[in-house]
Amino acid sequence: MQNKACVRAHTNIALIKYWGKRDETYFLPMNSSLSLTLDKLYTDTMVSFEEDLAGDVFYLNDELQGEKETQKISAFLDLFRKEKKTTAFARVESHNHVPTAAGLASSASAFAALAGAANRALQLHLDPQTLSTFARRGSGSATRSIYGGFVEWDMGTTSDDSFAIEVDDASWDIGMVIVAVNKKAKEVSSREGMKRTVETSPFYPAWTQAAKKDIVSIKEAIAKKDFIRLGEITEANGMKMHGTMLGAEPPFSYWEPDSIRAINIVKQLRKEGIPCYVTMDAGPNVKVLCRLSQAETIKTALLSCFSADKLIITGPGAGIRELTA
Numbered sequence: 001m002q003n004k005a006c007v008r009a010h011t012n013i014a015l016i017k018y019w020g021k022r023d024e025t026y027f028l029p030m031n032s033s034l035s036l037t038l039d040k041l042y043t044d045t046m047v048s049f050e051e052d053l054a055g056d057v058f059y060l061n062d063e064l065q066g067e068k069e070t071q072k073i074s075a076f077l078d079l080f081r082k083e084k085k086t087t088a089f090a091r092v093e094s095h096n097h098v099p100t101a102a103g104l105a106s107s108a109s110a111f112a113a114l115a116g117a118a119n120r121a122l123q124l125h126l127d128p129q130t131l132s133t134f135a136r137r138g139s140g141s142a143t144r145s146i147y148g149g150f151v152e153w154d155m156g157t158t159s160d161d162s163f164a165i166e167v168d169d170a171s172w173d174i175g176m177v178i179v180a181v182n183k184k185a186k187e188v189s190s191r192e193g194m195k196r197t198v199e200t201s202p203f204y205p206a207w208t209q210a211a212k213k214d215i216v217s218i219k220e221a222i223a224k225k226d227f228i229r230l231g232e233i234t235e236a237n238g239m240k241m242h243g244t245m246l247g248a249e250p251p252f253s254y255w256e257p258d259s260i261r262a263i264n265i266v267k268q269l270r271k272e273g274i275p276c277y278v279t280m281d282a283g284p285n286v287k288v289l290c291r292l293s294q295a296e297t298i299k300t301a302l303l304s305c306f307s308a309d310k311l312i313i314t315g316p317g318a319g320i321r322e323l324t325a
């Protein structure tokens with residue numbers, strides 16, 4: 001039996017954000033979210049289950065990983081071993097394909113690729129929707145990276161129905177320019193940041209109410225292929241998420257001076273008639289949602305402040321796929 005598989009998963013950027021869990025064990029979110037899968041940023045992961053291994057072995061970008069990193073992978077693989085009723089350990093080799101200097105390595109593509117590879121290697125034949133519930137247990141945002149284009153992660157009611165679905169393939173001139181502001185390790189991890197916000201921010205209930213409305217509106221905009229509305233909802237939703245953090249105790253923010261410089265360039269471009277909109281995640285990088293056909297113009301404007309190696313243009317990415325040798 002072939003117990004080995006290699007799978008590619010692309011990362012995704014949320015346009016309607018996931019920010020807060022209602023169940024930390026099962027990674028059940030407080031609200032539904034919606035993302036765009038990105039072509040240029042992805043992870044390739046090979047998994048091989050081998051009877052003679054004494055434990056799981058994990059290589060990331062050709063470097064053997066320590067106990068802490070390997071334990072995370074092992075706990076995740078346990079979900080698949082349980083499903084298959086096997087105790088075999090695995091060798092995992094993962095490569096992040098992220099342009100240098102970007103600092104954009106993502107748990108979304110990492111756990112989606114690992115989920116896809118474990119599913120294939122063990123021949124579990126989990127359908128994509130079910131597989132997304134498995135990916136979710138590694139990292140919430142990984143739920144969405146199973147699919148390409150615009151993807152909704154429905155918050156669901158239980159662990160079994162909190163899954164992702166593809167909403168639209170985003171093949172209508174949609175693109176993103178990523179401004180890699182810096183790649184320093186963040187002071188507050190997204191996991192800790194969302195937990196603190198849920199527990200202490202008085203703005204949090206307003207966030208969940210707004211997110212509920214935003215997801216309905218953004219799906220309407222996508223259905224109508226209304227790019228301006230899509231962008232406006234995206235930008236406003238991201239700002240609301242960052243607002244919740246200023247209300248947390250102790251308060252925190254991921255913004256840096258260069259984040260604001262990038263935002264101001266985007267605002268100026270809009271004044272000049274180029275529709276483009278920002279969103280930010282748990283870090284200072286700025287992502288500019290735009291028409292793919294206008295991405296080079298936007299990049300040129302950003303070059304006034306940022307070097308070319310900090311600017312990445314990408315179109316929509318595909319869902320997970322198996323790589324054959």
Ligand code: 2P0
Pocket residue numbers: 013014016017018019027033107108138139140141142190191280281282
């Ligand atoms: C998102 N983020 O929707 C949001 C927006 C960051 C801001 O998902 O704890 O690494 O592993 O579920 O998925 C980043 O958090 O957190 C994230 P866990 P994750 O993309």
